[in-house]
Amino acid sequence: DTAVSQTPKYLVTQMGNDKSIKCEQNLGHDTMYWYKQDSKKFLKIMFSYNNKELIINETVPNRFSPKSPDKAHLNLHINSLELGDSAVYFCASSQGAGGSIVSEQFFGPGTRLTVL
Amino acid sequence: GQQVMQIPQYQHVQEGEDFTTYCNSSTTLSNIQWYKQRPGGHPVFLIQLVKSGEVKKQKRLTFQFGEAIKNSSLHITATQTTDVGTYFCAVDNTNAGKSTFGDGTTLTVKP
Numbered sequence: 001d002t003a004v005s006q007t008p009k010y011l012v013t014q015m016g017n018d019k020s021i022k023c024e025q026n027l028g029h030d031t032m033y034w035y036k037q038d039s040k041k042f043l044k045i046m047f048s049y050n051n052k053e054l055i056i057n058e059t060v061p062n063r064f065s066p067k068s069p070d071k072a073h074l075n076l077h078i079n080s081l082e083l084g085d086s087a088v089y090f091c092a093s094s095q096g097a098g099g100s101i102v103s104e105q106f107f108g109p110g111t112r113l114t115v116l
Numbered sequence: 117g118q119q120v121m122q123i124p125q126y127q128h129v130q131e132g133e134d135f136t137t138y139c140n141s142s143t144t145l146s147n148i149q150w151y152k153q154r155p156g157g158h159p160v161f162l163i164q165l166v167k168s169g170e171v172k173k174q175k176r177l178t179f180q181f182g183e184a185i186k187n188s189s190l191h192i193t194a195t196q197t198t199d200v201g202t203y204f205c206a207v208d209n210t211n212a213g214k215s216t217f218g219d220g221t222t223l224t225v226k227p
Binding site: 041044045104110 | 164202
């Protein structure tokens with residue numbers, strides 16, 4: 001069984017479109033994250049949710065809106081896609097609550113987004 | 117904010133040679149984690165260090181946390197082609213549930 005899964009694996013779309021990426025974890029973890037990895041492989045945190053509550057929101061354009069319907073799911077919706085949004089987006093999860101030391105993070109397989 | 121520098125950015129070695137990557141923070145750390153990302157893959161957790169001067173080993177990999185808890189190293193003895201990938205450190209000095217990843221060191225191993 002896959003611990004952290006993401007769909008879709010690949011996403012190719014035109015500038016200006018709106019798209020969503022879904023993430024699910026079956027580890028029973030309290031905390032989930034979205035990371036963006038650019039072409040230079042730099043890995044930057046975007047958002048963190050703990051028990052469906054937003055606890056970290058880095059300086060991400062408000063075109064990006066995460067949604068956590070329950071603690072096993074964290075989806076990412078992106079409006080008005082731009083060329084610079086092209087990257088690999090990783091979902092991750094970990095045990096533990098916000099305000100504590102981050103424990104081992106389990107990453108999903110990634111979603112490669114290409115904006116044309 | 118938290119700054120973490122990882123060096124070198126790239127390392128090319130002949131199979132059998134040793135490899136070391138370093139992670140340096142501008143502030144003291146509560147813990148540090150190391151991850152490995154194979155080409156085309158996702159980051160996979162290797163280890164977490166929490167104590168000053170801590171040294172942990174996993175087969176040919178040796179992880180060390182500096183005495184001043186501001187830096188760490190990952191050393192691979194006698195590299196193999198299966199070691200190729202990008203090694204990231206991730207630091208947390210805020211206890212606020214946020215890890216900052218280093219820029220990674222990409223290792224290539226020539227057979």
